[in-house]
Each structure stands twice: as C-alpha cells, then as structure tokens.
Amino acid sequence: MKKLILLFSLVGSIVSCENTNQPSENITNGFITGTDQTVMMGSQATIDLFNKFNKAWLNRDYETMKIHISDNGIYRHADGIITNNAEEFIAHSENNYQESLASGQEEVWITNFAFSVKPSASDDPEITNTQGEWVCARFTGLNAVYDEWYQFVDGKLVDWTSSKRELIK
C-alpha cells in the first residue's frame, strides 16, 4: 500500500512540475486578408519603445528619432506623402510643425491610447509583417484625430501609417 501511495505521489509531483512550466496560451482572433494570419497581443517592451519615440517627437528631439527610424522603411503620412528614411520623415514632420506655427497654432497632441500586437506566423517567406511588433495608437491634435500604426523591428521603425479624422463638426 505504501509503495502505491509513493508511486502515485511521485507521478503527481512530476505532473505538478511540468504544469508550472507551461506558457500561457496565446489568445488570437481576426484575419489579415490574403493570408491565413490572425492577430495576437505584443509586448510591453514595444510600448516602452513607442513611448520613447513619441516623447522625442513631441519635444522635436530629432536626434533621438533618427536613432529609431530605419533608413530603409516606408512611412505613409496622412496627406498621402510617403517617406523612406529618417531624414525625409523628420523633414516632413518639421515642415508640418513650421506650418502650424505659421498658422498661429503650434502643433501639439495628446496620446489617447497605445497597445502592441503582432500577427501569427506565416508560411509565406515574402511576408514581412511578422518582423518585430506593431503599435496601434491614437492621438488628438488641435484640429484632428490621428490613428497610427508603428512597426518596430529591433528598436527601429520600419513601417508607419497615419490616418486622419477631422475634429467633430
């Protein structure tokens, strides 16, 4: 009898140890057209990087921004302009800032929310959306609301889009 208890207890202990090493299941849903990918949460580390980038932009700290912008990326601005490297990205941002000054309303914004997500794995080797993680963020400026996406790979922005909604009429 003692041997049986010993046997089952040892099995229970082993199961217990294995169970504590199990990672949490990735909850995922949704779709990305043209793929079989779904979407899942990213990491707080990517949010921390976004916070650093956003703070630098607010302070027009272009040197910090340059460190975190790839010179081989695609950055689609709300007005339809596309830039591809840090110099172009910053020049466009600075131009918007100077225009805001000229109109008498210095460009500022509130960051309403931000969170990071990532797509599930893909068998297609040409798909690059699995690199790094994506931040979805909303900003409210003086005259408009901006919904933006940031793809960060190894600490660098490689893909960015900005869409605009006029402030409420």
Add this chain to the structure above:
Amino acid sequence: MKNFILLFSLIGLFVSCADNNHTCEVQTNGFITGSDQTIMMGSQATVEVFKKFDAAWAVRDYETLKAHIGSGSFIHDDGTITTNGEEFVAKIDNSYQASLETGEDWGWTTNFAYSVKPSASNDPENTNTQGEWVNARFTGADGAVYEEWYQFVEGKLINWSSAKRELTKAEELKE
C-alpha cells in the same frame, strides 16, 4: 528514509492539486490616457459580428445594418457625427450617391480586422468596457485607406470612428 520520501511526495501531490486551480495570465499591454486600463485581445465572436456588418455595408443592405446599430456615437472621417441607425445609413448612402454622381468607383477591400477590449475600470462612468472593440483597415476603390474602430455591445454597434489616409502621392503620379 522511505517515510521521508513518502512525506515529500505527498506534499508534492498536494501542491500539484492546488496548482491545478491556477488560471493563465492574461496577455495585456499598453495604456489608455486618463485611466489605469490596458488592452487585451477580444473574441472571434465579435469579429464575426463585424464581418456580418461589413458584408451588409458592402452590398448596401441597410436593413441588416440598422438591425446592428444601436443608439451611440458614430464619428465619420469628415467630422460628422451620427447617433442612430437612420442617421448612420443616411450618411453612408449620401457618400454612395455622391460617388455615383462624380463617377468615382465605390467599394473597398477589408485589409484586416481583429477584436480587443480594455481591462476593467474602477470608474463607473467609463463605458469602454462594454462589449468589445474591432479595429479594421479598409482600402477604398479610390486608393484611400480607412482605419476604423467598432464597439459592439450585445451585437449592436454603439461607438464607431473612421480616420482616412489620402491616396499616396506616388500612386497618384503613376495614374
């Protein structure tokens, strides 16, 4: 010696049983300014409601759309706000009729959609915890891109917003 092994094994077994009641940690990150909330994944069920809604919109099935629109706040990319099914449908049909008059193509590709929800809030006036939110991107027939948010509560849309990115200048040059 055998008794010691028996004792520690029994302790291990009890720990094992207690551990079976643990729940997986919910993956959440980010922030919502003005609250202590973070964001986590929603459910596929809400994505399915969105797909039904989007399919109805694409074929201008306004009765199905109205059935899934409650009283709420629906903010269009031009800044117009509608607050119920009738107003919402009137506004989007107006856009459709305008595209007919100008001869522009009408329609879109849904690029992606997924659902999320914020964490609980201690603020009783905070309504963002009701239901779940779908974030979706669309590319219009004219090349413009729309980023939209849908808050569905019990199958009804109660909050919606649409932001627009103009057709890229590089693409315009190619035309």
